[in-house]
Amino acid sequence: MQTSVSYSAEYANAESLRRADIATTHAAALRSISRVVEDSGVHSDTGAAAAGIAQMLDIGGVLVLTGAGVSTDSGIPDYRGPNGSLRRHRPMTYQEFKYDAGARHRYWARSYVGWRQMKNAQPNIVHYVLAELEEAGKVLAIITQNVDGLHSAAGARQVLPLHGDLSKIECLDCGFVEPRTALDQRLENANPGYLERLDDAELQVNPDGDVDLSDSFIADFQMVGCLSCGSEKLKPNVVYFGESVPTPRKEQAKQLLEQSSSLLIVGSSVAVMSGYKLVLDTLRAGKPVGIINAGPTRADRKATYLWRASARDALEELIDWVL
Known part of the structure; x- marks a missing residue:
C-alpha cells in the first residue's frame, strides 16, 4: 500500500x-x-551597402538566409512587415498543437482551405535570381525560414528548409509520413462541398498556410486519421513557434556556414533565434554579414552592410552588377 x-x-x-x-x-x-523589431536608427549609405553586398557576391561562396519577405510577391504574406500577418493573426504554438485537440482541429480546418493558395503559389523574381546566383557560383547555398518550397521550385539546388516544409505530414503518435497532396485528397473526400461554400469569401492566407474561418465552418470540418495508426494528431512537417529546429538541420546549417565566405540575409527580420544565431556565428568566425530587408531587423547594429530595400528591388539591381 x-x-x-x-x-x-x-x-x-x-x-x-x-x-x-x-x-x-x-x-x-x-x-x-x-517580439517587435524596432528600428535601431542604424541606416548605412544605400550605395555603399549595395556595393559591399555586390562585392560579397563577386567573391562567391555566399550563404544566403531568406525569410518571408522573399515570398510576398508570390502572394504569401510575411509575419512582421507593414502588412504582416501578425497584425491580424497569431500563429499556433507547438504546445497548443500537440496538447489541445480543439486547437489542432481549428488549424486543420483553416489549413485545408489555405492550402489551395499555398500549393498554387509560384516562385517570383527573387527566387529565380537567387537560383541564378547559385548556378553562377556566387551563392553557396540557401537556408530558408520559409515553408513554401519556392526556392526549389525556382531551380535552386542547395536549399536547407530550416523550418521544414508544408508538403509533408507527420503523425505525432507513430511517426508515419504522408505527402500533403495525399492528405488533401482524403480531406476533400471527407468534406464534400466544404470549399464551394467559401467561394465568395475573401480569405487571406497566412505564412504558415492557414486562413481565418468562422467558428461555424470550423465546427463543420471533418478531420481524418493517420493511415498507419488512425490518430488524428497529424502535423505539417514544419517547425512551430515553441518547437526546436531538428538537430540534423542545425548541424547542416553549421557546416554550410563553415564552408561559406559570408552571410547574406534577404527578406527576414531575423527576429527568431534560429536565424539570429546564424548572424552571431558568422561574426564570431570573422566573416561579413549583409542584410537586405525592407524593414528593421534584429541584426541591424551587427551588419557589415545594411541595405534597407525590398528583396525584389535589391536583387534586380544586384543581378545586373554581379552577372
Whole structure:
C-alpha cells in the first residue's frame, strides 16, 4: 500500500513538472511571436551597402538566409512587415498543437482551405535570381525560414528548409509520413462541398498556410486519421513557434556556414533565434554579414552592410552588377 501511494505521488509530481515545463515553453513561444523589431536608427549609405553586398557576391561562396519577405510577391504574406500577418493573426504554438485537440482541429480546418493558395503559389523574381546566383557560383547555398518550397521550385539546388516544409505530414503518435497532396485528397473526400461554400469569401492566407474561418465552418470540418495508426494528431512537417529546429538541420546549417565566405540575409527580420544565431556565428568566425530587408531587423547594429530595400528591388539591381 505504501509503495502504491509513493508511486502515485511520484507520478503526480512528474506530471505536474511536465505541465509546468510545457507552460513555460509555450510562454516563451508567445514572447517570440510577439517580439517587435524596432528600428535601431542604424541606416548605412544605400550605395555603399549595395556595393559591399555586390562585392560579397563577386567573391562567391555566399550563404544566403531568406525569410518571408522573399515570398510576398508570390502572394504569401510575411509575419512582421507593414502588412504582416501578425497584425491580424497569431500563429499556433507547438504546445497548443500537440496538447489541445480543439486547437489542432481549428488549424486543420483553416489549413485545408489555405492550402489551395499555398500549393498554387509560384516562385517570383527573387527566387529565380537567387537560383541564378547559385548556378553562377556566387551563392553557396540557401537556408530558408520559409515553408513554401519556392526556392526549389525556382531551380535552386542547395536549399536547407530550416523550418521544414508544408508538403509533408507527420503523425505525432507513430511517426508515419504522408505527402500533403495525399492528405488533401482524403480531406476533400471527407468534406464534400466544404470549399464551394467559401467561394465568395475573401480569405487571406497566412505564412504558415492557414486562413481565418468562422467558428461555424470550423465546427463543420471533418478531420481524418493517420493511415498507419488512425490518430488524428497529424502535423505539417514544419517547425512551430515553441518547437526546436531538428538537430540534423542545425548541424547542416553549421557546416554550410563553415564552408561559406559570408552571410547574406534577404527578406527576414531575423527576429527568431534560429536565424539570429546564424548572424552571431558568422561574426564570431570573422566573416561579413549583409542584410537586405525592407524593414528593421534584429541584426541591424551587427551588419557589415545594411541595405534597407525590398528583396525584389535589391536583387534586380544586384543581378545586373554581379552577372
